[in-house]
Amino acid sequence: MTAPIAIENVRPEINCGRYPAKTIEGQDFYVSAEIFKSGHDLVYAVLKYRKKGKRRWNIIPMDSNPNDIFTAKFKTDGIGFYEYTIEAWKDSYGSLLKDIQSWYNAGENVEEDLKVIMEIIRYSYNNSRGDDKKFLRSSINEFKKLNVDKKIEMLKDQNFSAIVKKYQKKPEKTGYCKNLWLISDPVYGGYASWYELFPRSLGNDGRSGTLRDLINHLGYVKSMNFNVIYLTPIHPIGITNRRGKNGSRTASPGDPGSPWAIGNSSGGHYSINPELGTMDDFEDLVKSAEKLGIKIAMDIAFQCSPDHPYVHDHPEWFYHRLDGSIRYAENPPKKYYDIYPLNFEIKNKKALWNEMRNIIIYWINHGIRIFRIDNPHTKPLDFWEWLLNEIKSRYPDVVFLAEAFTKENLMFELSKRGFTMSYTYFTWRVTPEEITSYFSELNSEPLNYFFRPMLFTNTPDILGKDLWKGRNEFIIRAVLASTLSPLWGIYSGFELCENDHLGDTEEYLNSEKYEIKHRDFDSPGNIKDIISKLNIIREENPALKTHGNIYFCETTNNSILAYARYSQDFKNIVLVILNMDTDNVQSGYVRVPLGTLKINNYIYDAVDVLNNNKYKWNGEYNYVRLIPGKRQAHIMVIKC
Known part of the structure; x- marks a missing residue:
């Protein structure tokens, strides 16, 4: 079929339309295309969109811009899958x-x-x-x-x-060659502040904490204004080959084991570790958190301890050695004798895949809407595409975080296949040059259409070497994580500046993965107030709630990093300026690109909402002086 009008370079279009772009309910979704025809006649174009399963299209006229570029935007009227396309005709x-x-x-x-x-x-x-x-x-x-x-x-x-x-009539009407897909996620799929913890570490007098203890701890987390609590696995923990302190091969009596070694005689993925409590306790936790505006995120690790019921009931679901024994988890040079990986590519894989889906649905039915998936990059891509589509089609309010520290292409592909958000290399991007390069990439097209970066300052597995420097570095990383992405989080203890490390590794000394921790949450030198303020600033500024809207600013001092975040309408502009040197005062000029940020006034107010100061700035170049221990960073809201 001939097409008298050319419709090209439609954006967003992910892998020729094979995968959906992503948006958040209530946010504007922008579409653009190059549309033109021969001769001097003008072209009229419309953007059409509808929710999956609906027959009637919503139609929005597109704006004509120079160089044949047409643009339009719309807000989804709810969560779920949508399709969109473009039509054009002679005007x-x-x-x-x-x-x-x-x-x-x-x-x-x-x-x-x-x-x-x-x-x-x-x-x-x-x-x-x-x-x-x-x-x-x-x-x-x-x-x-x-x-x-x-x-x-x-x-x-x-x-x-x-x-x-x-x-008017529609002569030469031409439709784009395909319908493109869009997934509209709930707000917490694109904007959230996470706090990760081990429930077993909330007990007193040396005992294991419980889910009831966590209910009592909710107020503490709320005081820092987090809105998601991420639980490490809460299932029964294996006995066989249980790992001891600091991950040693031999456990001592009383060692609790790694929560990621899932399953024993008490049950597996459908069960709660009896030491933590009951299903009634769990449901009370979810409801109590919800009343405080906090959602509970659950860790899902599709792997088993040697004591998991699956080992007895479904030995065919595992990898086997030549002698018939089940193979342990391996990540050369390491071997994990307390974990058996599942084999997702067995001949009769349908039963295994269905069981994994049923696990997710089981916890959805008990109130969970956020899942953090452990090591998804070690499972087949087609499994994830199938599973995530199965869940999202039935439960569009459910979101998934991919804990995928892997090569970039695989990390990005997992997001295309359905993961709502993903871990990143943030931990290892430390210098101003590294941060500028990495986050320029993540905010560029087409990544910003489908990849949502989750920035954790630390994890139970990773204590970045930059944090070894102490409290000032913790402040820097908190400011960066909370302002570079609408999705950020910390692992418990970060607010206390815990940084004891195991030798020269990024592992924590006396890792909480293998023992119960008892913390003084009011210990001197903590940064709880700063974290609380950062989350308040995020909540009050729309510019910090969206992705793909960052501009790195020039500075006259290589130790100063500056970047602007802006709302889609430029009515909210946030300028973040950090002294990346934890020991020395640094000063210099920061260039504010007035034209790019649509700041029309030569004289304007720069309100430092982090330090409660207000400055009168003139033009593009303005002076800053940042003092470690006193004023490590500015977070400026531009008022003009």
Whole structure:
């Protein structure tokens, strides 16, 4: 089929339309394309979108911009899957109006041409309805009374021309060659502040903490203004080959083992470790957290201890050695004797895949809407595409975080296949140059259409070497994580600046993965107040709630990092400026790109909402002086 109008370079379009783009419920979703035809006639284009399963399209006129670029935006009316596409046709009204204006300016008689354009208007009137019809009827009657100048002025009126174009004929109508997909996630799929903890570490007097203890601890987490609590695995823990302190091969009596070695005689993935409590306790936790505006995120690790019921009931689900024994988990040079990995590519994989889906659904039915998936990059891509589509089609309010520290292409592919958000290399991006390069990439097209970065300052597995420097570095990393992405989180103890490390490794000394911790949550030197303030700043500034909107600013000092975050309408602009040197005062000039950020005033206020100061700034270059221990960073809200 021939296409008289070219519709090209439609954005976003992920892998030629194979995968959906992502948006958040309530946020504007922008679509653009290059649309043009031969000759001098103008083109009229519309964006069409609808929710999956609906027959009727919502239609939005696209704005014409220089270089044949057309743009439009819409907000999804709920969560779930959508499709969108573009149609275009010759703009008879706009083309003739352009010619009339040109002829009239050249002194030509345009009376006959005005009669022709009136026929277009009458056609639109005859096909219009409701208020549009009333408006056109009144306008036609008024048009007859006007002189040529006023007639042309009326024809150019934006509201009038929009209604005429809405109902005019559609010669040379051309549709884009495909419908594209979009997934609209709930807000917590794109904007959230996470706090990770081990429930067993919340007990007193040396005993294991319980889910009831966690209910009592909710107020502490809420005081720092986090809105998601991420639980490490809460299932029964294996006995066989249980790992001891600091991950040693041999456990001592009383060692609790790693929660990621799932399953014993008490049950597996459907069960709660009896030491933590009961299902009633769990459901009370979910409800109690919800009352405080906190969602519970659950860790899902599709792996088993040697004591898991699956080992007895479904030995065919595991990898086997030549001697018939089940193979332990391996990540050379390490072997994990307390864990058996599942084999997702067995001959009869359907039963295993269905069981993994049923685990997710089971916990959904007990109130969970956020899942953190452990090591998804070690399972087949087609499994994830199937599983995530199965869940999202039934439960569109469920979101998934991919804990995938792997090569970039695989990390990005997992997001395309359905993961809502993903871990990143943030931990290992430390210098201003590294941060600028990495986050410029993550905020660029097409990544920003489908990859949502989750920035954890630390994890039970990773204590970044930069944090060994102490409290000032903890502040730097908290400011970075909370302002570089709308998704950020900390692992418990970060607010206390815990940084004892195992030798020269990124592992924690006396890792909480293998023992119960008892913390003084009011210990001196903590940064709880700073973290609380960061989360308040995030909540109050729309610029920090979206992804893909960052501009790294020039500075005259290589130790100072500066970047601007801005809302889609540029009504909210946040400028983050950090001294990346934890020991020395650093000063210099920061360039604020007034034109790029649409700041129209030469003199404007820079309100430091982190330190409660206000500055009067002039033009693009402004001076800053940052003092470790006193003022490590500015977070400026620009008022103009």
